[in-house]
Amino acid sequence: MGPERRAKEKEMVRVRAEYFSIRQICESGQCFRLERLEKQASEGEDSPETNRERAGSAGLDADGEESYALCALGRYLEIRQNGDEIFFDCTRQEFEKVWKNYFDLDEDYGKIIASIDRQDAWLTRAAAHGSGIRILRQDLWEMIVSFLISQQNNIRRIRRCIDLLCKTFGEEKRTKQGRRYYDFPGAQALAAASPEELRACNLGYRSRYIHETAGCIARGEADLAQIRALPHEQARQELMKLCGVGVKVAECVCLFGLHHTQAFPVDVHMDRVLAGRYPQGFPFEQYQKNAGIMQQYLFYYDLKKGGEKESGI
DNA sequence: CATCAGGCGAGAC
DNA sequence: GTCTCGCCTGAT
Numbered sequence: 223m224g225p226e227r228r229a230k231e232k233e234m235v236r237v238r239a240e241y242f243s244i245r246q247i248c249e250s251g252q253c254f255r256l257e258r259l260e261k262q263a264s265e266g267e268d269s270p271e272t273n274r275e276r277a278g279s280a281g282l283d284a285d286g287e288e289s290y291a292l293c294a295l296g297r298y299l300e301i302r303q304n305g306d307e308i309f310f311d312c313t314r315q316e317f318e319k320v321w322k323n324y325f326d327l328d329e330d331y332g333k334i335i336a337s338i339d340r341q342d343a344w345l346t347r348a349a350a351h352g353s354g355i356r357i358l359r360q361d362l363w364e365m366i367v368s369f370l371i372s373q374q375n376n377i378r379r380i381r382r383c384i385d386l387l388c389k390t391f392g393e394e395k396r397t398k399q400g401r402r403y404y405d406f407p408g409a410q411a412l413a414a415a416s417p418e419e420l421r422a423c424n425l426g427y428r429s430r431y432i433h434e435t436a437g438c439i440a441r442g443e444a445d446l447a448q449i450r451a452l453p454h455e456q457a458r459q460e461l462m463k464l465c466g467v468g469v470k471v472a473e474c475v476c477l478f479g480l481h482h483t484q485a486f487p488v489d490v491h492m493d494r495v496l497a498g499r500y501p502q503g504f505p506f507e508q509y510q511k512n513a514g515i516m517q518q519y520l521f522y523y524d525l526k527k528g529g530e531k532e533s534g535i
Numbered sequence: 536c537a538t539c540a541g542g543c544g545a546g547a548c
Numbered sequence: 549g550t551c552t553c554g555c556c557t558g559a560t
Contacts, residue, residue: 251541369541376540379558426556431543468543489541521541 235310235317241331243354244290244303250355250522252478254368254381255388255406259289259300293388295320295361298395298403326356326481334512344499345516348523355518357483362446363439364406365479366464369471370431379424386423391415412436431466438464454482477514485514491524492517 248256287304299321300311310317322328335349371383384406391407412420413436420429438444449460457480461472469488476485486506488496496504499520509516 372540373542374540374555375542375557376559379540383557421556424557427543427554428556466543470542474541487541490539491541525541 233311233313235312235314237308237310237327238306239308239327240306241335241353242306242308242325242327242356244301244308245288246352246354246522247356247358248290249525250352250518251377251525252518253358253360254377254384255293257291259291261289293403293406294324296405298397298401324359326359329356331356334515337509337512338516339505339508345520348519349516351526352519352522355522357477357481357515357518359481360478361406362450362475362479363409365475366435366461366467367406367412367432369474370435370466371425371428372474373428373466373471383424387425390419390423409436409439413440428466434465435467450480454484457482458485483514484511486517492521495520495524
């Protein structure tokens, strides 16, 4: 059975990457179908709680290896990270074709962080704190629905709603190991769903937005392929024609679904950060195409620091 | 029980 | 154009 074992080993891609933290990516609120896997209890390891505490308090990755599972692009992927070593549980071919791009691994985030104005102590700290964040290249339709759901909602419930939506309307699939997972439902599937069925996913008043928007796409009244080809301002304008999509949701969709890295979503948190830290206004002109990445550092920093005391500077 | 969570649409002015 | 208000739901 030696050869078979070796073949299995080969179906694992190991890469080294700086400025990459799967945990930070998972917790940065851009992706709702990436989740941490609990450690196998077989090896007398620390309890999950100990792990969580350790991981949560460290600025960089904790020593322990962490595993995550992701459903995206109609696929299922498990990822492990230990320091700057990242293991993708897929073939080299799949990694090169799909995940390298999805995780934005060709972008030099060190260079982006180095471009930050050192006079801006807050942003410098925020970027140091979230230096492993990357802006994923996620599916446009999935981002539209996800951020429709995100409005006036909290991350935990957003995840649950999306999970339910996928289990109810998404195609059921199995990994080679037999693990069951669900695709994100397409516009056709959601357009065909009755309002009652959508309500059952705990979407609340957002179910109407999803029903109408899905219908709009399914009937061809809005064309996602066309929106993909538009520059930022126009793409945002077109997205805002969709029911339930306002400025904030449109900017999130542009940033995470179209990789318009200049998009700068302002929610209640960012509003607070901008008012408190940038009373003269955020220096958009300085960061231009990377403003959205700066936004993500600031958002994540605020998310993590939220609840802690307002220690000056 | 009130408030809040990664807002938005509708209506008033 | 700007302002206000109501809205599903679950956690605190």
